[in-house]
Amino acid sequence: TTETANLMRTLKEGGAEVALCASNPLSTQDDTAAALVHHYGISTFAIKGEDHETYYRHIHQALDIRPTLTMDDGADTVGLIHNDRRDLMETIIGGTEETTTGVIRLRAMANEGVLGYPIVAVNDALTKHLFDNRYGTGQSTLDGILRCTNMLLSGRVVVVAGYGWCGRGVASRARGMGARVVVTEIDPTKAIEAVMDGFEVMPMEGAGSVRG
Template sequence: MVDYPTISEQVDDVESARAEGHRKMDWAREHMPILTAIQDEFGDSKPFDGQRIGMAMHVEAKTAVLVETLAEAGADVVVTGCNPLSTHDDVSAALDEHPNIDSYAKRGVDDEEYYEAIEAVIDLEPTITVDDGMDLVAAIHEDYPELIDSIVGGAEETTTGVHRLRAMDDDGALEYPVFAVNDTPMKRLFDNVHGTGESSLANIAMTTNLSWAGKNVVVAGYGDCGRGVAKKASGQNANVIVTEVEPRRALEAHMEGYDVMPMTEAAEVGDVFLTTTGNRDVITTEHFEKMQDGVLLANAGHFDVEVNLDQLSDLAVAERDARDGVHEYEMADGRRLNVLAEGRLVNLASPIALGHPVEVMDQSFGIQFVCVREMVENGETYDAGVHDVPDELDKEIAEIKLEAEGIEYDDLTPEQADYMGSWEHGT
């Protein structure tokens, strides 16, 4: 048993913190019709009764509504953060008040505390895991393999986590089934494109109080997240430059009208650099040496390895906090390079970060819920490994959203369905 305190034992004036956390959750809940409809559907039936759900997520108001929904469905839930700077302590304290929820998430923890909190979640001996980045899954496999037999399955929220899981699966090391929530359309096409695009740019603008108009914005990576950032930056009258390592994505960015070039060239002209690759060392010494005075460096990938801060610190002759959430590195020639949110997820780790828009996360967390439901109901049918979210679950969440928005859409006629399902119809 790990002797690690819940958030309620760590915050000052816990009652005030809980009140503010509930206020934030109430606002989010008002704009989350999918999770609200799900709660209305299961009512008092408690479909997750007897389940123990361990979670490592960004603990803020929208996530809290998902955690609460799982608990209201009857599960015992223990949650911690998946990033040292993304937790809202007041929301974490509000969650910890629920009789079915223990929250160990706290903002600003060091590495040791971060992993101690994950171990505290594992002490629940979860039957289901819900992860954002795969740190919980990795810790279970590496340090607590004896628990794997009692785990029905899991769900993974984000691109980086799915990449890690697939690598683990390829090595034959993943020993229970996990749904790749990130890769399903109702998550990927909205959360990654609109969520990351809007929230990253909004938090950079609020943190710096600077405009996007006329700036050269370098977007590293043109996957779903990079596509969203580029689209939103262009919409705010920025000049977008894309860097890529995958030829088809580079060509796609070019055909969308963006300039495409290697980072070594982009480094010379960029005003703002935003990494979205999920990989390490995207911006390094060779790039820092070419950058203009006053550039902004931000990361929208999961881990803080895309901008090499150790190399940047080695180059600097002086460092200071230029603003809350902005750390300035002064070069020997007087140039100043500014890193936002300590190189961590800028839309969640900056001092005023709120994460993705509420409506977007309602969709993503709706998928998380139905994936947990699928594991509870049919987990024994899934072998160990990474699994796509069943298409009918993805459509179920889309249908709930459309109904909530009052949007009607067409159905195939029987003749159309027959035509689409037949190979015999010719010219």
């Protein structure tokens, strides 16, 4: 994505040798990947919609630079290093992981005593919750829905499942666009927070039948 591209450009300007592969083939932007290679000389191994075999081949190709640091999004790269490329851990001094899914996988590995090098859980940073999850995901989720459906959101009923950081962002953005927002939440504290923020809160089985 363009956000990742800017991070790669910054790292290269700082003197790093960088190789990039996709963390999610469905979000790869082919024009961005091509620009990184053509204009900035950054090795990029990613194709939008690539199949399972190509996805993992690209991870292997990115790892061929024998990295000192890894920056992962979902822990697929770290998992592959531990399963198939253990020789690389001789030179890796650390890494980062930015997703909840990835952090869960890595903590399980750490608890089992098999995590081979230290990794910073970027996902746990307050700035990640506030700015990426709440505001970034809050906006991009609705943007994706509107692009796919060409729907007028004003006057619609939007049901938000869960009032975590992402749910807060989606609910806030939907209300700002004129939707009637219903929140479902099993955590009583978060449910009360949603009520105090001005949203309707009810069980999922009831929310599905709400009409605008």
